[in-house]
Amino acid sequence: MENSNQQSDDEIPTDMNGRKPQKLRRYDSLDLESAKVNGQSGHGLQQGGSWAVILQLAFQCIGVVYGDIGTSPLYVYASTFPDGIRHRDDIVGVLSLIYYTLTLLPLVKYVFIVLRANDNGNGGTFALYSLLCRHAKVGLIPSQQVEDKQVSNYQLELPSGRLGWSTKVKSALEGSKTIKFILLFFTMLATSLVIGDGILTPCISVLSAVGGIKAATPAMTEERVVWISVGILICLFSFQRFGTDKVGYSFAPIICVWFFINAGIGLFNFIQYDPTVVKAINPWEIVEYFKRNGKDAWVSLGGIVLCITGTEALFADLGHFTVRSIQISTCAITYPALILAYSGQASFLRHHPGDVGNTFFKAIPGPIYWPVFAVAVMAAIIASQAMISGTFSILQQSLSLGCFPRVKVVHTSAKYEGQVYIPEVNFILMVACVCVTLGFKTTEKIGNAYGIAVVFAETITSSFMVLVMIIIWKRSILTVMAYVVFIMSVEVTYLSSVLYKFPHGGYLPIAFASVSMTLMFIWNYVYRKKYYYEMDHKVSPDQLREIAARSNLCRIPGLAIFYSELVHGIPPIFEHYAASIPALHSVLVFVSFKSLPISKIPLEERFLFRRVQSGEPRVFRCIVRYGYTDIRTDEAPFEKILVERLKVFIREECWLKSLQNQNQNQNQQRQQNNTNHDQLMENDGTEEYSKEGIGIKEEETISLNDDDEVEEEEEIEQLDKAARAGVIHLMGENEVVAAKGSSIGKKMLINYGYSFLKKNLRQQDKVLDVPRKRLLKVGMTYEL
Template identity: 35%
Template sequence: MSNGVVLNLHFAATPPSSQGKEKEIRETLLLAYRTLGVVFGGLVTSPLYVYPSMPLNSPTEDDYLGIYSIMFWTLTLVALVKYATIAIHADDHGEGGTFALYSLLCRRLNIGILPSNQVYSNSSTYSRIERGVEAQSWLAKLFERSIVARRVLLFLAMLGTCMIIGDGILTPAISVLSAMDGLRAPFPSEVIFAWQSRLELYDIVRQFALLVYITIISVLAHASAALVEALSAIVLVVLFLLQKFGTSRVSFLFSPIMGAWTFCTPLVGIYSIIHHYPSIFKAISPHYIFHFFWRNGKAGWLLLGGTVLCITGSEAMFADLGHFNQRSIQIAFLFTIYPSLVLTYAGQTAYLIKNPNDHDDGFYKFIPTSVYWPIFIISTSAAVVASQSLISATFSIIKQSVVLDYFPRVKVVHTSHSKEGEVYSPEVNYILMVLCVAVILIFGDGKDIGNAFGVVVSLVMLITTILLTLVMIMIWRTPVVLVTLYFVVFFIMEGVYVSAVFTKFSEGGWIPFAISFVLAFIMFGWFYGRQRKIEYEITQKISFHRLEELLADPSVQRVPGICFFYTNIQDGLTPILGHYIKNMKSLHKVTIFTTLRYLLVPKVDPHERIVIKKSNLEGVYGCVIQYGYADALHFEDDFVSQVIGSLILHIKNCSGNAEPDSQEIEQEVSSLEEARCAGVVHVRGKTRFYIGLNCGWFDKIMLGFYEFMHSNCRSGLPALRVPLQQRIEVGMLYEA
């Protein structure tokens, strides 16, 4: 270990060369370009549905100036200041997002209630570095003492996670529906008549082609909402069916598409500003916001439910940190996304000031006719890309939740050999597809979906503000004045937004709550059942002394082979072991008690992945396999080979200060190889709760629901690529 430290210090002290700096700059700029297609899809396509989602009634010029001023300052404060400047630095070893903030607080302050938190202290890489020796703040001590405070913190993290998953359902629906709505082209009858008058100027072939084109645009100009909804549903179904191939296969298209969108829409915005309202940027003055609310009162407050959509996708700047770095995201946002959105919204507002009643189609109406169809193609493609980014993020969140034992086990497939975070879940994919299509077909009105979307956006913002404030106080030790300034400004602003979108609860705002309630019930039910099982196993665990007594029974035989006996507890042995020995009257000559332990860190170093512990009993070992929530739950090589290799290395090195007995070591290694040749089995418990008459109604409901999920979810062993013929399940009833 000392050599490694010296080596790291040596390289840290060496100044980087100019070529190294140039290479780093090029890589950062390339990453910044790639973020356009992954991180900013939802944010930069928000002009498609912001104005159509507002319940405007005979708006005036002053109303539009006030709305633009609100959107400008919301973008500046929330997207630029909060996310791109502050939150982006609150990463958890390169990972971002709501759950990453929660895990950061748990690791640094030991305030988590996850079972994995009990094992975190055994991980030397993170325990040495992350937990400082500074005195804890009063707030940290409060969380450590109060189980209620820790549960509230966990609830906030779970709610934020559920809302982001809901975002993965609503974003594809509203993005594709708003883009496809451009099929109802705003071609007035005089334009179609002008084209018809030109027919006699062309030969018969050109006349036929122009006639077909006129017929198509005439049909599209009168296309029904049902047709747009059906086509949107078809596009989404195709998009979800392509998920199994992985985003890497088509990722080379994402950034050029979003680059074209980011470049074209502000150009149209500049054109609209020049032709309709050149003085639009006077609305940057905050006094237009004051006058807007002074004139409109409650009606102006209700309009905030639509304006909040201008920052849709801002959370992705923080949530997608694991795929990029801070500098690349900041460069892309500051020099492309932010000016693009400011100019696009300015152009839309300038057009609407001169055409105040076109707000229901506030995007496509302000597109000039000469470039209408190219922009339509770009916008539809951009909407699909924006949908893809949220779908992929949902897969990653579900994977993290499964790894942290907050969600029933589902199949997770890694679709890329080079990008470990690129995953796909068939079950989650098809559930998302059904829900997205259902949202479009049932709530086809873009305003209803926009109301639901506003609830998700505002609540995720507010939860991030609260968690980030806790990080500032308890980890960063930010001065009280700055923390107070941050919390007051953003909590009040986002609280007002939340209060406005809650008034739309009956008009679509209930959708994300229904989705989040179902997801939260699943997550809490699964977590509660797993916790109750772990509590039972800890109280009924078997010590090594008790195991020695069981093996001393003459009727118990040691049979040839290696047995991997899986247990959920580390300090002791699972009660299933006693049940197994009493009934089978045997134990393998080499028994390795294996614990899969997921740490509250993104990734675990490879040299700390497998931790071996030798007991005083002959042929009995302990093995802990450690994973972070961003790690892949599989081994590149044979699982058994890696564990045996680590075990042999441990035997050879575990001699203490005494002189190693080479003959004894060779005999133990030989016994391992002999046992492996005799056969390998993997034994795991198939436990169920016995819910008796003495159980309370809460336990009957939650544990019954857990047993239903547990009996229908996937096994934990296939992730380790354990052959089916080597698995043995031992049934046992736990008394609830």
């Protein structure tokens, strides 16, 4: 809606009943959706912190971040040599590949490069996409506006000598609608691959760990191992509703013990069997390996790449920790332990090549076999838990940006906001895990599928990182090319190998991703279409005054909260409501929930109000803004917080009005005494003018005149009276159909695909926890 009296959010001092003046913010127009957010810039420790705190976080993140990559020694060699070892030197060649893969991808790429591309302390694909949307107009989310850049959490572009190179690429992206769709597509694809990862990680981790029983007890058949694994998986998913906070940081000691066991056993086997495998440090061993095996060496890359499973967790789980803490834990514990573990297994295989199918458990010294087996099972469960929780978190982010169908998000921890539980998704993941375990039965077959999900997601991250380097970091062409040559080319090579295994199980994550992508595309497509429909048919101020002036419209006491997705005006369904039910409450507030492409927005800056109409009924618009990691449920009832924030808005509005009147009177007086202007300023000295317009010295006291004070008290009293009379929640129940003359594809997508999702998923009132006894739904059909 237009605002003829638009104001900037200047800060003004106030004097509440003679008290010391305070700074107030004035939000005069909801076309300026994104006013400044104060004091929040991500994780408080991202920019520093004491070493004691950093070291504590470094220890804690071991239990959350590294479970997946830490359990990869259970199955890497078995997946690399599914048909056995043909040449003893192949072991050294594979070990050399493992050395440099672990060094280039987890260590160099993620720990020292990608972690720096965090979004105010948060990581993951959506963090990179949000950064790009903020620095270039490449987003397709309809509620984004130019004024969003005023939010302090938006990172400002710094002066650079390479602006020309960056600006050209940025202009090319902003000028191509196709590229915008491609960016959103790959963001959704990465999310879908993470869902596939959340299915395959529990399967391969638990199955590998439980498979250790076969190495000690010949009577344990493969069928029994599979059913034991299924039982563990069902228990694992059944306990998800309690949240990882209950046992979260108790994971760290177990994973630490697991890493020390791996390092210790690896060092023992390295000394005991064949220390000469250390020659794998020489990269020429990789060349020799490819010379001996040719195409088979390239195919084996699909098994070697499993040594970096879970690497995305380094970035995705950044929001709970800090860059420095993850760097310390990786360099001090994770990386050395994995290098020793794989080196020890290679030394063992040089003397026992026939045991490659169960390398980890065969290489354990006899006296400590069962303790290590117990720790291995616990580590596998922890790895699965971390990946499942990560799946919930990334789906919450996609849900907040309108890229996923409505599901109920349960926040399981009051301390850690990122710990969420989604019942519907948890059940689907459990069923999928059980089916995959029963269908594939062996880690070798699951490994064929697992590799595609891992490498594809990492390649997408690298693609986004190239854009971040160019548009945001403004690096030189040589720097970007070095990243592409030394990092991205390695990932593309691994991706080509895992895609070769598509017929042998690699189709599974692609199938999972295709289903997820279809759901996300349908929902996001109709979401945007609905929004633009409401934009084109919104109720204008003149129409609102006409509706309020109708003679047949009766006024009833109470406060009505009308929910809408439209953030630019009053939705068309309101006119339909007024025509069907000719009654308006004394106070009416149009509430819209808006997700900004930033991670967090402080509670005190979350509610933005604007007065649409004064008098009876009093009509307000309210935008409730959230970041993509913010919680949508507050400790106090939503309606109570809304009323309190509305009172603050009314007080600020009255004080601003009084301030404007006082300044207007002072300006008129100055114009009348223009000849004595300099003398007046010197003697008075109680007023300053800023470039924005209004400024007042902090020691000056401003008081409301009697009329303004009476007006403020009356309006707040009317608001309290309306709230006491009863609060009713009005929600539009929109039916969407394809417009006449639409293509068959569009009709299928909207009339059948979207309608099916809407009927079988959570309704909006359940997602928002609206009290059902005070909920009134108003139906209307949109022709899109």
